[in-house]
Amino acid sequence: MDTRRLGYFVRVVDVGNITRAADSLHITQSALSQHISALEHDVKTRLLTRTGRGVVATASGRSLYRYAQGILRLEKAARIDLRAGGDTPAGLVTVGLASYSMAPGLAVPLLRVVRERYPNIQLQLIQNLTVVMSQAVLLGQVDMALIYDPGYVKGVVFEHVLEEDFCLISSARLPPVTHRGDSITLKEASRLGFILPSEVHTVRRITDAAFHAAGLHCSVVAEIEPGMVLRDAVVSGLGVTVLPLTATRAHFAPDEVRAYRFADSQLHTAMSLCTPEVQPLSEAAALVADLLRTLIRDQPGPAGRREPSVAANAAHP
Template identity: 80%
Template sequence: MDTRRLGYFVRVVDTGNITRAAESLHITQPALSQHISALEADFKTRLLERTGRGVEATDSGRSLYRYAQGILRLEKAARIDLCDRTDSPAGLVTVGLASYSMASSLAVPLLRIVRERYPNTQLQLIQNLTVVMSQALLLGQVDMALIYDPGYVKGVVVEKVLEEDFHLITSTKTRPMAVCGDGVTLKDASRLDFILPSEVHTVRRITDAAFHAAGLHYSVVAEIEPSMVLRDAVVGGLGATVLPLSAARTYFAPEEVRAYRFADARMRTGMSLCTSEVQPLSDAAKLVADVLRGLMTDVQPDGGRLRTADETIS
């Protein structure tokens, strides 16, 4: 298989338009169309279909797209590794980071340490993927992933590194919540409008489960995946959200929000460093994993600069 054609196919899917893809690849549109046709002939299935706005992947095309990302990443990693034969560890290392988690706060420190210690190692940090991170490991799209504990996943090694409680996060522009003991009750929280990620996200699933177990309904007025959009919406007082404190510290300044413990619910999950059981880590990836573990030991889940309800409400 010509991996160059896979790269062309991925670019077409990403842009959703053959003309724009051809321009970005610096080839003619007819030549690009021929490459796509050759792929479809090779796999004996249609990979793209035309729409009013351009093209989009068929079901088969979406499957190939996922595998193509892993194949292209491995090819790039091999080229970097084989072209650099210095004493310093070299290669491409791709790390998946769970959105709406403390993983985001480790991205810059991880990059800084790797640049200082292993300058020939190229880091690729990914937060948004078309598949969940555990599947991305199996597809070869990432070397490792720092994610909410996925439970048992065949073919994935799960190393639990941290546990955190979720907190209710509200804007300081809204009225303070009534505190019961050292937190707020689910019943009081259920009267708020919520802004959360989609139902497939761990944060949302844990929040849904807690309110369901208490026999309560709560209103989700918006589902938002880009974390900075959620940040601005919560700060602007458009709704409350639920996050671990470490993630809230990453997204919000202390004066922007209040963080409340839940007095009558244990909303808790673990963070895990996950790797493939089948595909061994390269030497460079092993070193990056060690750096991540070191950074995790410095995380204080219940400390930090963001104040909780008992500190912000008299």
């Protein structure tokens, strides 16, 4: 299978339009169409369907798209590794970071230390993917991922690195949502409007489960996936949210929000480093994984679960 054609196919799916994809690839539309047709001939199935606005991937196309991302990443990693030679650690290392967690807050520190210690390692940090992070590790799209532990997933290993406590987060521009100081009950919280990620996200599932167990309803006024959009919406006072304490520190300034621990329920989950079960990490990826573990251990506060009162008070204006 021609990897160049795979790259063209991925670009077409990303752009959703053959003409615009051809422009970005600096080839003619007819040439790009021929490459896609040849690829469809190779795999003996239709990969794209035309719509009024462009093209979309078929079911087979979506499957190939996921595998193609892993294949292209491995090809790029091999080229970087071979170009650097064998004297120093080198290669492409891709790290997935769970959204709405402390993981994105480690991105810049990880990039800084990798650049200082291993300048020939090219770091690629990814937060949003078309598949869940554990599947991305399994498919070879990323080397490792720092994510909420979803439980057993065949083909990958989860190394427990941290337990995250969740808090209710509200804008400091509005009056306090409770008179209980830095704590709130689920019943009090059920009267508020929540801004949360979609139902497939771990933060949402844990939040919904806690309210359901208490016989209460969590009123979701908006579902937002991009972290910065959620941040701006909460700071603006458009709703409250639920986030881990470490993520609150990473996403908000101390004077922007109030953080409340849940007085009558424990909302928490484990953060884990997800790696392939069978395929060993490359030398470069193993070094990055060790740096990531060190950065997690060096996070403010005691190792393991963070105490809600500490972070809540720190986030309190």
